[in-house]
Amino acid sequence: MKSATVEAAFSRDAFHRGRFWLIQPLHSGHRAGMDAMMLAAAVPSSFSGRLADFGAGAGAAGLAVAARCSAAEVVLVENAPQMLECAQKTLAEAGNAHLAKRACVLDADISATGNARKAAGLADNSFDYVVMNPPFNQPDDRATPDSLKRSAHVAHDGLLESWLRSAAAVVRPRGGISIIVRPQALPELLSALRGRFGGAQILPIHPRADRPAIRIIVRAIRGSRAALNLCPPLILHDNGSDRFSERADAINNGLATLFGD
């Protein structure tokens, strides 16, 4: 992506080789990148309908879906004030005019339950798909040497359980979900999917062919009872190279999908 400073606090970044742009905080908050592009690449190209991007940030994953799936209507769900402002600026950006009519921002707390969730605009069975890139520990936390504390945090903070509960409420039966998490979250994620989403496809993402996975993408179907599948991994870099592999680059630019559909 290319960056250009539009004012002191924001940058304007091209994604999908300039097919859409994000207005992002320049020095703080979550800046979108490969994770959001891979998450969006898990949605089938044939998808049509209403899609929620939970924790949308500036709108990276949602807009990447809208850019590739011409029949998708995306709702960017966010409630951090700075990121909401970015998402609004993103939709107002001239370079996104071709997508803006199929995208909107919803200020809502994804962890809300029952009537509070409905009142926030997240009605039951009102979406065909949810994508989510749940926040995890910040880089500062990752630097801590206390691996016990870190894994405990991942396992017990209940965020995935809370977000999956909301996703199961708002997605219609047989609707879909795509999630990107660190591999360490797999036990909590599978536990949170149980009884809600089935037919899970797990796709590991490795930095190189001989290194452990750094992310997993999981795709699943609301109400399905089908068994899960563990898919061939995506390798980000060919051995001996620091550039993205051809496949990773195509996915990053909206030219290929993760599951080939």
Added chain:
Amino acid sequence: MKSATVEAAFSRDAFHRGRFWLIQPLHSGHRAGMDAMMLAAAVPSSFSGRLADFGAGAGAAGLAVAARCSAAEVVLVENAPQMLECAQKTLAEAGNAHLAKRACVLDADISATGNARKAAGLADNSFDYVVMNPPFNQPDDRATPDSLKRSAHVAHDGLLESWLRSAAAVVRPRGGISIIVRPQALPELLSALRGRFGGAQILPIHPRADRPAIRIIVRAIRGSRAALNLCPPLILHDNGSDRFSERADAINNGLATLFGD
């Protein structure tokens, strides 16, 4: 492996290129193969101590560990009469004389609990390692078109929970476990590991680079709180070939390990 009929009901099969032999039922029961060899290959070559092979059958995984790890003492735990007979014949087989002094058979129900488990010879903290290849649905069941029933069976039969509970009891703190299961068992397996074994390393096994995994090997440490890792997969066949890949062949023959240790 090569087979030779020793009497009507049994065959004598070479493993690890003839470094050990199994006496197996010729026409019924579980016949060992690649699964048992891959399971054994998950044990570090430096392992020394007492290792239990849960559901050992004729002893394939246990003997494969003994053949590679010269300081391992293996206990083949089984309670199906026909397989117990095979395991005994296997240890009495002349071609296994170099291993027999480090191997024995234990007739015990792995699902037993409390005093019944101890009375059966499975005392608490009495092993340094457990390997297990838990039985799953027979090929006849796999042919059923009712995928719901199948996944429900896998999810609810409780066998993994029961075997992991026993493994956690008999393995000493910081001792190890290696398990081979179908990917569909991953949710139940991760749930059964929780609070018992940590630092899990999950290694998917794919028939070919572009096909979903058909097995996963999971290795973990008793009492560890470390986060899990998702390792690079093992690919059994190179594309365009029906023969094992070089790496799969080396693992099948005890010449390489799954985790490189």
